[in-house]
Amino acid sequence: MTTQRKRTVRAASLLAAAGLALTACSGMGGEAQPAAAPAATANDACETVDSVTVVLQWVAQAQFAGYYAADANGHYDDLCLDVTIQEGGTNVVPQQVVASGNAQFAVSHVNKSMVSREQGADIVNIGQVFERGAYLQVSWADSGIDSLDDLAGTTMGSWGGGNELALYSAMRASGVDPTTDVQVLQQPFDMSMLLNREADSVQAKTYNEYAQLLESVNPETGELYQPEDFSAINLQDEGFGTLEDGIYARDSWLAEGDNADIATRFLAASYMGWADCRDDGDACVQLVLQQGSALGTSHQAWMMNEINALIWPSTNGIGRMDEAAWDRTVQGAIEGAVLTAEPVDGYRTDLTEAALALVEEAGYDITGTDWQRAEVELVEGGR
CATH class of the missing domain: 3.40.190.10 (Periplasmic binding protein-like II)
Structure with a gap:
């Protein structure tokens, strides 16, 4: 049996174990559209594949290595997803791109996102990847x-x-x-x-x-x-400290059809990608460099190491919201006149809980208790 086929069979069993039927991959509401024909499906256990877009906060770099690893290592494929990873930039505000309906997921900070929510953006935190601030x-x-x-x-x-x-x-x-x-x-x-x-x-x-x-x-x-x-x-x-990179989606989109199921699978695959980068940071550095990053190898290695330090060890499991950290972030924003009031229902935890069931079923460690920071030697210009 080939490696891809093994992943396919495993993915089918994971979806079933989590109560997510493979047939739920088809006919999703909102912007997520099924693949046009079976030939487009990357995983032959899927009847159709759901196409979604995640918008990053900045250009391709190790800050986002987990998403590139989830794509390259087949985790999105395994969970019946075709994911477009859209780079950010000076003129791209990820949470606003999602709020406008032009993408399904955004990587953003709590302060930025809750300011947008207070201004009327229909966005909610569905998974808090970074536990610590930078x-x-x-x-x-x-x-x-x-x-x-x-x-x-x-x-x-x-x-x-x-x-x-x-x-x-x-x-x-x-x-x-x-x-x-x-x-x-x-x-x-x-x-x-x-x-x-x-x-x-x-x-x-x-x-x-x-x-x-x-x-x-x-x-x-x-x-x-x-x-x-x-x-x-x-x-x-x-x-x-404020909560930084988390994953956001629109409340209204999540409420349509089986979009909550799509979000659960996206979270699960992304968390697996981040675990891959924890366990083999060098491989993830190479993945990012392959995206054409202008940053050099030693700089990306430093970044990968520091990003891992923001995630791992994960006290409660990657993606789980720490309520005390949320409250501290929000209260600091209110005291600092960034927010006028505490956001109502600014995050939800159910999707990450369902996603982590898939991640653990796949045999992944969701806390990374044994992870330790590596020594990275920088060279001139980050080459």
Whole structure:
């Protein structure tokens, strides 16, 4: 029996075990359309395959490796799905693409998504992939900026586009008003503003921009910069962690036909992809590089390692919402004047519970208790 055929048989048994009939793969409501003909089905256990789109927050990189792994390793195929992975960009707001009905799923942050929901977007969190946050505010070690209240009276780079929400919430909670107490500069999506000393501090993520600093050459030494050259305020460590990458869908779409079943299968396959990247990060780095990423191998390896650290170990199982973390994120957004009130029914847990039944039935570890951070050596330019 071939590997593909083994996966097909396993998928059929998994769907049956979870109470999801294979015939439910056909005739779905909403935007998800069945394949035009049996020849288009990637898995011969499926009567038809449901076509859906997931919109990422940014371009192809290890931040989204789990979705590419779910596709490349056949998990979407096994669960009767044909998934289009749509890259994000400066002009793409994933949750708004979903809210407009142009995609079924989005990868987004809680703050960004709940702001959109408060403004009328019909979106709900159905799976919280990242358990921990990655926002940093980085300055030079000699800047005197060691805490959030030190930002008062400084110039500060910020990306905007919703990325400022977590930072602004934390600043306001620390007694610093970002609209009056600092000069905010539009930050490019690199570290040039800090390296050129055009701002006292800039935004960064542990898995991306911080690595850009450490793969840059210090002109005074001719060697790469080191962590001790910088002061990095980690919002998570400061008690202002916010829930970042989760999976969102439209409430109204989920209520149509068997779309909740489609979402369950999408979640299950995606969680399997993330488990693959936990267990073989190097393979997932190669998958992302094959997408044509402009980021180099060592940079992507750093990112994969740091992304895994945001997911694993997963305290309650990947995708399960931590109610306390949700409340902390929402309350911080309210105190920081990002949200005006707590969102009603902003997340649901039933789809992830059904998805994790499939994941465990497939023999996957959903907590990754034994995962440990690897040592990654950065090289100049992240090559």
